[in-house]
Amino acid sequence: MPTTRKPALEWRALKWSCQHPGMVTVPAALAACVTKSVLDFGLPTTGGVLGGAVLGLAGWYRGHPDSFDTVALPRLRSLHRRWWSYVGGRWSDILLDCELVSFNRRTGDVIVPRILEVRAASPSIDTIHVRINRGQTPSMFEDKADALAHALLAERVAVVKVKPQVVALVIERENPFNADAIPPIDLPYDADEIDLSAIELGDTEYGQPWTQSFVGQHLFVAGATGSGKGSLLWSPLRGMAPLLRDGVVKPDVIDLKEGMETEVGADLFHRRATDWDTAAEIVEAFRDELKERQALLRGERKRKFSPSAETPLRLLMIDELGMLTAYGPSAEVRSVLKLLAEIMTQGRAAGFGVCGYVQEPTKDTVPIRELFTARVCLSVTSQSQVDMTLGDGMRLRGALADEIPLDPAHAGIGFVAEQGSRSPLRVRASYQSDEDIRELVDFVTKGRRPLRSVA
Template identity: 35%
Template sequence: MFRKLPGDEAHHLVSTTPDTAVVFRPAVVTTPAIVTIVIFAWRLLAGAVRLLWRHPIAAAIVAAPCVLAWLYGWRVALIVATLPVSALVPWALFDRPSFNAWIGWRLLAWWRLVWVYRRHWQPVMIISGLGRHVRGRDYLPRLVKVSCTSWADLVTVQMLTGQAVTDWSDRIDHLAHGFGARSCRVSVARAGRLLLIFPRHDPLATPLAAVPIPEEASVGPVEIGTCEDGTPWRLKVHGTHILVAGATGAGKGSIIWSTIRGLLPAVRAGLVQVWALDPKRMELSFGRPLFGDRYAASPADCADLLEAAVAVMQERADRFAGLQRNHTPTVEDPFVLVVVDEVAFLTAYQSDKGLKLRISAALATLTTQGRAVGVGVLAALQDPRKEVMNIRNLFPDKIALRLDESEQVDMVLGDGARDRGALADHISPIPTQGAGVGYVRLECSPDPVRVRAAYVSDADIRAMAGQVTA
């Protein structure tokens, strides 16, 4: 039954004894041809039934002309087949949004499924390490569904048993390049299933003009830009604290001024007060009439202004104790938004240790106790390291604009944010392409959202200041 083989054939076989010098080949049993034919026919039939079950509409579209041609001739089949096309073409030309919503994106999703994802699924999974090749058989994550939006492909995947989300988030570069996308983001759809987002183009590539000033007075959320999916970016300012981090020229001023612009009607109505700390004396000085006597530029004045905000917060806390737990903006108790531009200059780079301690203590007090009584902090900085900003974890909502290093992304947005697709270190340094573009991680969601803030020009700021002065 066994025979010894030459040594140059040993690498094709598996030894059955501990002695590697002796290699055996088990007996080969010839399979009858009828068995092979039956197995092939069964697999072909099962595949056809599975295809009809999963894609009944597509199968009906293909089968209907064939049945008509067989029953009534090819002319009738041609006429019936061209009627839907003659109706769809005008629809696509004159009402593209509704056509895409009902048909266009579905057709594109089918094409991307067949030509891109299913075609390259096996090699990408194996090479990236997300699939396994065991004893001659490939075990691959299951491609569940592909859907398309105006800017991205949404791919639903069933993970292999025993896989974790980090196994996928650590390989977003492999997935993006394997399927020909610029980037990839991973989010959890449900237990065992992931949603992979592959952008087809960048809808935030062009700068945005300043958002029109709202007609009604409101404390938010205020619209300050656009999300990547085309929906308005509304930033919550009342009842939270916001930290904005970004390199020089990343667009921190766009977020600050767009926020103030959205709150302008409430400022004019007396429901909001904006307190400005401008140690650089550049960004917030354009709108100085908006702040009145609540503007500070020198470190000493900034410390005094912050301590005054702490005094307002503590006075409200004494009055609200035992009566109310949430703040409702009124003329008597307006919402106070403390805007700090380049907070690191006041907390880390300040040479006067006394002022540094006063400012750090005031900011820590506001960020820990101010939310419930209607005092919020909007702080911007360039360097997000812990030794520069040691209270960054006290800000529930964080925004990461263009950053210099990949490690800084997790410093701002939290651990794992970059692995989930927040590639803030890849944002273009060209102002027209990357200024105002960033990623937001809200307190209520671990998944980062790509956004772009609208650009508020100097003329817009002066017009806003003129309205408040008038």
């Protein structure tokens, strides 16, 4: 008859140490180093070194937030969450209450799916890799996703299969943005204030300005109807307003929704198309200008352009890109795709960029999707579209764009791949009303100083 006795405490501790080697070896190594330092150099010297290390970390935190938040903060946050929010006893109770544990049929012991890793790349989203029990399936966790969200006091929980017997629970702890739209930035008046490598588009989940480079970049924005793609058409133009006024930036626009989105700001654009034939002509003219710019730079023996009134940054902004690359006449679509591919592979150094806005980011709809260098995923309708837009594995890392509600309170919220890492960053674009766009048009076309200009 099988015994019901549990292994002794020391054996359970040994098992735990084997399962979490870092939590044993790292503190032990630190303790050994400190002890040796005290014995070799004395307590004052050791205290000075430790104090200097703490001051160094504090100085790093205060003096260079970008690198600290990218390198150190996610690791510290992950460690804190693992041993505070998802610690053993609390984790066991949650899975027991949600009926996601197994029972040993001989002894009746509770078998809890084990946490393998906790990643907290952002303040509001955690990703927990869990080894599920034999006999469990990912669908069992998907069925309990709502119960898990309530038990973890989270907004929502998504379940992703990582490999056999391992799932990832992507836990959205909170929505960092409230229901109020982010207002547009105050119109800058002087061209010297504008940095084309950091145009402000809205806010990040950290409460910092969300900026995007438009030099040497092609921007791809995916989102369902009502997700707020229009904000990412007007916000860049607002951020470049003095350069538009001075002719240092010249945008063309293709608006195949009969011009409804861009009519209010039509005067901002160098060229504008609202039908398919005119759109094809604009793409071809844009490509021809690129060739002329390349010849000019080659004649001046320059490898890159410098934005100026003589050699402006040229932007081709295409609203509803799929209408141009998939749903038009087949022969003409192939011709346009060839022109766009030529522009996007050759235009970066010459100062020619493409901004594409699409509802369905599949390869069938946008065959040139991989040529876009900067990507934004707003609310989409399926899980697969997140990785299509941002890259493989981004939803697993926390980019739950398919979970963003399609309502005005969440318009403009999405994810980007954070620069310098593969972690998703949640962002929200500023909202531009018709009045804001008219203010921008008056500023650009009439040189009228805005009432809310930056001092």
